[in-house]
Amino acid sequence: MAYLDAASAHPLHPAAREVWAAALEQGWADPARLHAEGRRAGLLLEEARAGVAAVLGAHPDEVSFTASGTQACHLAVLGASAARRDPAGAVVATAVEHSAVLQAARAHERSGGALRLVPVDREGRAAAEDVAALAGPGTALVAVQAGNHEVGTTQPVAEVGAACAERGVPLLVDAAQAVGRAPVPAGWSLLTASAHKWGGPPGVGVLVVRRGTRWRSPLPEDEREGGRVPGPPAVPAVLAAAVALQAAAAAQDAESARLSRLVERLRREVPRRVPDVALLGSAEHRLPHLVAFSCLYVDGESVVTALSRAGHAVSSGSSCTASTLRPSHVLEAMGVLTHGNVRVSLPAGTTDADVERFLDDLPGVVAGLRAAAGVQAL
Incomplete structure (x- = not known):
């Protein structure tokens, strides 16, 4: 075959398989605990966080690990919406965003917010000026994917990012198909990705929230992952994901x-x-x-x-x-x-x-x- x-899912990178197996012996404990086993797991977790941050051009404290890329998208959209004083703020998204982004945007709409969809051409590409035209006052978030998961078309992320910066609107980039394969243009405020797209294990997503970006967890408070994601991450899988990403980036x-x-x-x-x-x-x-x-x-x-x-x-x-x-x-x-x-x-x-x-x-x-x-x- x-x-x-x-x-859909990239085969597991050999380095990730090796590290995953080794980390099951060293990183099984709760990384928040102060005993030796917990501290060892905590060090491995922070090592993974730093590795992912380096590839994505982020600070380690901006990176949180989620249970999937889907969860990362949900948290990104709903967290940016929850951070606004006006709950009726609009989410602007291209019409070809991944369903995880659109589903979260529609949940925001059902709770009283607005959703504005940006049309695309027959190649699946949105015009930066069309995005900017819909990102007016009261916009909570703009969502533009790095590359489409069905047809492969990339979006004008850098141009949209510049327009969002002028308006003080955060930009979410779903980079699941790009990370490990192509450079992600600058200008984003929030970024999401999924480890099993680049050769990491399933069950690991990435949510990056830039410092200074308005974001509040839409879930009950939890001290884990900078308060962004509830529950402890699976340290062995996260470490394997980081190693796979570094390997993919080196050969990119x-x-x-x-x-x-x-x-x-x-x-x-x-x-x-x-x-x-x-x-x-x-x-x-x-x-x-x-x-x-x-x-x-x-x-x-x-x-x-x-x-x-x-x-x-x-x-x-x-x-x-x-x-x-x-x-x-x-x-x-x-x-x-x-x-x-x-x-x-x-x-x-x-x-x-x-x-x-x-x-x-x-x-x-x-x-x-x-x-x-x-x-x-x-």
């Missing part, structure tokens, strides 16, 4: 350039080999590891299942669930085909042979599904 779904430039070359081949060859395919996202403003496309006349889930049988682990960004029957909000916001969608996201170490075998198998998979649906002649 060629694993090509790193945007070379590996991202290599994966970007493979993605360029996919973007060039998929439409050439498979008729009636639409590439999604921006060719210019994009993450280095992710490509998405939609195949007419078939549904994405069927393509993903058939590719899995052929030995390729990919995903679909347009899944309609039985409970909601709603396609991807990202693709809807872009105004593009919402079915037949396939997302290929390359983990570190993906080879040319992995990509070539995928390109060889994809035409037959799609042709077979179209034939079964009786649309092969369209």
Whole structure:
């Protein structure tokens, strides 16, 4: 099986596995306790915090560890909203933000606040001036992701950050797909990320709140993690996450350039080999590891299942669930085909042979599904 779904979860980095196992022996105790075992765990926790902060360009006391990237997004949005004197302040977010950000923003809206969605173009990119136009007086938070999790389009974070700074509005950047793969532009006030996107273990998220940013925990008070996250973090997993991030950052430039070359081949060859395919996202403003496309006349889930049988682990960004029957909000916001969608996201170490075998198998998979649906002649 060629694993090509790193945007969902990256395989565990070997260094993280080694450190995780060792930390289970040394960092199992409560890091808040004063006995020897607790102090040892506390030192490991602060070592991890400093390592993550160094990669992200933050101070260690600005970094908190959460139970997931989703929790980090929820805390970022709701904490920035709770810190305002006016609870009706608006959250401004692009229409293609991750559902974790949008769900928290809608919770804020249900509690009496406002939510303003910024439209995107057909490549999934918002205009900085459109964001700025909605970030007027009374804005509690602006949320702009570093790169989209479904189509790979990056957003003008630096330009938005400059506009937010002029207005005194905090900027949240969901950097889950960028951290460890591409530099995150400056200008953010809050940043969130998820360790299992860069090769760390699952169950570790990161919330960074810059000094001076208005933020108050929306949860009951807890002395852990600077008062931002309740409960003690899992020290062995956090340390493994930090080591994986440092390893990914050290190899970032070379590996991202290599994966970007493979993605360029996919973007060039998929439409050439498979008729009636639409590439999604921006060719210019994009993450280095992710490509998405939609195949007419078939549904994405069927393509993903058939590719899995052929030995390729990919995903679909347009899944309609039985409970909601709603396609991807990202693709809807872009105004593009919402079915037949396939997302290929390359983990570190993906080879040319992995990509070539995928390109060889994809035409037959799609042709077979179209034939079964009786649309092969369209």
